[in-house]
Amino acid sequence: MTKAELVEAVAKSSKLTKAAAEKAVNSLISAVSDALRKGDRVTLVGFGSFEVAQRKARTGRNPQTGKEIKIAAAKVPKFRPGKALKDAVAKKK
Numbered sequence: 001m002t003k004a005e006l007v008e009a010v011a012k013s014s015k016l017t018k019a020a021a022e023k024a025v026n027s028l029i030s031a032v033s034d035a036l037r038k039g040d041r042v043t044l045v046g047f048g049s050f051e052v053a054q055r056k057a058r059t060g061r062n063p064q065t066g067k068e069i070k071i072a073a074a075k076v077p078k079f080r081p082g083k084a085l086k087d088a089v090a091k092k093k
Contacts, residue, residue: 036077046084053078 001009003025011021032050035042042050057073081089 044082046082048079048081048085051078051080052076 007022
């Protein structure tokens, strides 16, 4: 599902205009991004949690040359699905 498809689904299920639904989706994305940028954890009960994790520096390999390279440490976003989401995905039709 693309962002445009998500906006359309939100508009249809909430009976909003597409413009209002797009504004709502953009606001959600912005709020989650801002919280993660600050280092906060975002928990949506039943859906899952977004958090920032620290990835250690490591040695990698350039696939074209085979030469070893150093990959710097980095902060990366992580998502952990909640039980309700896991159960919904695991259900068979």
